[in-house]
Amino acid sequence: MTKCKVIALANQKGGTAKTTTTLNLGIGLAHQGRKVLLVDADPQGDLTTALGWINADSLPITLETQMKKILQDEPFVYNEGILHHEEGVDIIPTNIELSGMEISLVNAMSREQTLKLYLSDLKKDYDYILIDCMPSLG
Numbered sequence: 001m002t003k004c005k006v007i008a009l010a011n012q013k014g015g016t017a018k019t020t021t022t023l024n025l026g027i028g029l030a031h032q033g034r035k036v037l038l039v040d041a042d043p044q045g046d047l048t049t050a051l052g053w054i055n056a057d058s059l060p061i062t063l064e065t066q067m068k069k070i071l072q073d074e075p076f077v078y079n080e081g082i083l084h085h086e087e088g089v090d091i092i093p094t095n096i097e098l099s100g101m102e103i104s105l106v107n108a109m110s111r112e113q114t115l116k117l118y119l120s121d122l123k124k125d126y127d128y129i130l131i132d133c134m135p136s137l138g
């Protein structure tokens with residue numbers, strides 16, 4: 001049984017410190033020796049940028065490319081494309097391409113389970129998975 005805790009930092013309103021909290025909570029936990037994965041689930045990509053990946057548009061593997069593979073039933077490596085930051089946290093990066101994901105998900109079977117399915121394999125590698133959500137109810 002995995003002991004990993006998955007926490008979504010979510011609020012419908014913009015600018016309410018979701019990204020700031022994800023980043024600082026994650027790095028704080030990492031400094032306490034926990035294995036932490038941050039997931040940038042906001043197409044604005046603020047978390048990815050904040051950790052120093054300023055050219056996120058050129059990253060070959062992102063949350064969007066991985067979720068697309070799941071939706072299209074393509075083979076994928078569950079821990080591929082994870083970036084490692086010197087502060088001790090890992091991150092699944094994102095760029096603006098994620099903005100098309102909600103549309104791709106509309107007709108998908110079990111669409112509400114797609115992210116959960118992706119993270120289920122990753123849970124065995126981490127103590128905490130923190131998801132930085134976008135400012136919407138999506």
Ligand SMILES: Nc1ncnc2c1ncn2[C@@H]1O[C@H](COP(=O)(O)OP(=O)(O)OP(=O)(O)O)[C@@H](O)[C@H]1O
Pocket residue numbers: 013014015016017018019020021042044046133134135
């Ligand atoms: N404790 C705080 N006190 C004052 N300002 C803060 C605090 N935490 C965050 N901020 C500021 O609030 C602003 C918004 O923070 P942040 O980007 O984390 O919000 P967000 O909820 O992720 O926004 P978005 O909805 O656009 O994703 C930033 O300028 C940040 O520096």
Ligand SMILES: [Mg+2]
Pocket residue numbers: 018019020042046132133
């Ligand atoms: Mg944010």
